[in-house]
Amino acid sequence: MTYCLAIAVDSGLVFASDSRTNAGVDNVNTYPKMFTYSIPDKAYLVLLTSGNLATTQAIVRRLQEDLESEEPKGFAACEDMSAAARYVGATSVELKNYYEKDLKQGANFDCTLILGGQYKDGPHEIFLVYPEGNYIQSSPYAPFLQIGETKYGKPILDRVIRHNTSLEAAARSALVSLDSTMRSNLSVAPPFDLLMYKTNALAPDHEMHLKLNSPYYASLRKKWGEGLMDLFNELPLFDWEKDS
Amino acid sequence: MTYCLAIAVDSGLVFASDSRTNAGVDNVNTYPKMFTYSIPDKAYLVLLTSGNLATTQAIVRRLQEDLESEEPKGFAACEDMSAAARYVGATSVELKNYYEKDLKQGANFDCTLILGGQYKDGPHEIFLVYPEGNYIQSSPYAPFLQIGETKYGKPILDRVIRHNTSLEAAARSALVSLDSTMRSNLSVAPPFDLLMYKTNALAPDHEMHLKLNSPYYASLRKKWGEGLMDLFNELPLFDWEKDS
Incomplete structure (x- = not known):
């Protein structure tokens, strides 16, 4: 399993991903699920991946090959984020279909992706790309x-994230969201990758690779965990408890 | 959809359920999903239901009929909680199979149940009964x-619930769990039913029917929501934020 998320606030974008992969419960590994693409003076993009690991790695290789080709291809040939999302979707479907052509049954080569970033003079945006290649944009x-x-990890995002949330607060909510998920589902685990992008920078603002004992993440985890227990213990008493 | 939960702590049991049912998103209704069975001086049981509403209602009717029959049947004929869970499972499978015999395709008559309670001189216990009639007991x-x-709603339970949690704290965690679920999924909604059972009582300790504006639930919701935001806003700053 996997848990990745992207947040689009007025001041920029936040991307976060875990790094656990598993094929069954007895084949567990650690792989990055966040990939960045920089086209100097033109665009900066971030891809988050979930689903079949062979398919997502094939997609990542293809995106990189296209980016490095001599004539402008792929992200370099796109002019806006929506075109980039369409290109990622088409690449995903092409590669999935290629490997599925000899598939008999019982396997699933699908993958679901998040693409976010910004082209120069365009808005910063995030898209979710489905296994079928179609895609949606985040809601305002x-x-x-x-x-x-x-x-x-959704309840904390529902409570905290608004379009005008600060980039740093959005990043903290992403870490809390990952932390809650990791506690309830063994198939999601650190290290976590966290990337903050400030609008119009066309380059990352901050990139962090967080282990369980990384000082910032450890202090956030401790404060949140203890704070939740304190808050819980301060909840209003039932009427009959007040008499005792 | 539905969200029901049961908690077994040393001092007793907590049961909580929402009341929203839906057949598709355009056919939404409110039904109780918590049912209680009292056999004076012998047992007290609580059933929580999820899944196909026709099947769960058929099960509830049958359990009640058996209980009211002249010769001891059903819960009255059982001697412990495990036998009661086996009886509920067998009843569920029998009724599901009866209605499914003419089913062509495309519908799902399954239901999943929680049964909890206590027989005199036995322990208080909770069981999850699967659509196939088999069942599991909660973990210590x-x-x-x-x-x-x-x-x-699972993260808060993972954090709070231990075997020695007080009955009232367990009940509060159930309400927070329902509240988080309701905020993130429209198919779970109040009124909520909450029942607390103290071990060896063979009768309910407290029963509450909570609407969004019921004073206790409203105050708990407010305190939790505001407290979470305060806690979130007090999380450690990133290094670069401290300089500004």
């Missing part, structure tokens, strides 16, 4: 997208 | 069971 009312094991 | 390490839309 709930400006985040999630892939993989999304439910455990 | 995570002494709660959930059915329906279980993920949004």
